[in-house]
Amino acid sequence: MSSINISHFTAWITIEGTNCPIYALKSTTNPRDATCWIPSQEGKKFSVNWSNKFRDRPVHAQLSIDGVVCSTHFMLDAFRYPDDADAIGISYATTSDYTRRDFVFDAIQVTVGEDDDAYLYTLDNPPAFGTIRLELWEANIDQIVRAPFQHRYGGEVLESQIIHETSKKAGAHHVKFGGEYVVPQATVNMVNGTRKGTAALATFTFNYRPFDILLAGGIIPRHAVKAEAVDERIHDLEVQLATLRAQQRAGITPTRQPKTDWRSDPRTGKVVQVIDLTDL
Known part of the structure; x- marks a missing residue:
């Protein structure tokens, strides 16, 4: 199995173009929430993908990686926008109108020798590594303008992380933004809108760890x-x-x-x- 289905929504991860298998899929007490585990691969780029089978309403999507909001976007309804795609893949964070940085799995760095004391705080307050979360909300659309893409500045950035060598996170992976590269400025639907309702239509949570850790922990069966x-x-x-x-x-x-x-x-x-x- 390589995807999660909630109602008519589906979400999956691809690592450099290949569907990533999922393990230990389970639903919470909320039927709109589902969580699973995936094996991360150090140095590999990945994409978070989702589809909406019916597109019966506009949807606002928020992608968070390691606790940082990395992307927000809208999927418009099929009634008014029949030519729009019913699937979206998010593989990068925008850094300007013309530049991007890809999502990359990376090894968590640990301290060595004299650097230990400076990172003791990571033992009591470890960074939120290991989680990719996609939330889909019904949306109210205020305005749609076809225009050149305009980046919204001020978001957090995922960079290489260092933790104390005795941390329980040692040996695991985190996600960082890769090297910046230039792309042509695209013409897109610039959407102004807001979330609707008090709960998400669907929440997909992909917990990730290296293959060997998942195997040793029994998440991946022998x-x-x-x-x-x-x-x-x-x-x-x-x-x-x-x-x-x-x-x-x-x-x-x-x-x-x-x-x-x-x-x-x-x-x-x-x-x-x-x-x-x-x-x-």
């Missing part, structure tokens, strides 16, 4: 890891077979068998088979 290893093995064999068939069609006859090697994947710590076809 049988899921075995199934994933089988899928990876099948994929490797399919790649090898496709390569051999391509060579056959081209009239190339391999003079020897491909080399195989077993290596540790630095992202997950798992041992995987590597097939070397470069000499065939």
Whole structure:
């Protein structure tokens, strides 16, 4: 499973274009809330995605990462705006009318030696690492103007964090904004509106930790890891077979068998088979 459904809303995470699996999905006492766990990957960019199957009303969305509001936007109703998309992906924070910074999973840095005392406060008041939350609210729309995008300044920024080496958060991940890059100024629907009602239509919470921590804590079951290893093995064999068939069609006859090697994947710590076809 790689998505959460609440009513006719769906939310999911993609890591560099690939759907991220979810684990330990559960609903709270509120049927409009759901929470799960996902395995974060150090140094990888990711996107928070959501869709509205019917678009029967305008919706205001607020995305918070590690306790910081990183994006607010509207999805308009299909009756008045039938050509608008019914799915949105948020993979960056805007920093100006022309610049962005992508969301990136990163390792939490810990103190070393003489720096310890300066970060003792992180033991009693640790930063809010490890949570991606998307809230969807019904919205009142006051005005919509088609115009060049205008950035709203003053928001918080997610940067690299340092905590005391004895903190319980050591070894975990957090999210930071990646390097700033320039994009053309887009023409968009600049929407003025407000939330409607006293409760969100849907709240999706993705708690994240490195794969090994989730595995050790029983969040990711062992049988899921075995199934994933089988899928990876099948994929490797399919790649090898496709390569051999391509060579056959081209009239190339391999003079020897491909080399195989077993290596540790630095992202997950798992041992995987590597097939070397470069000499065939």
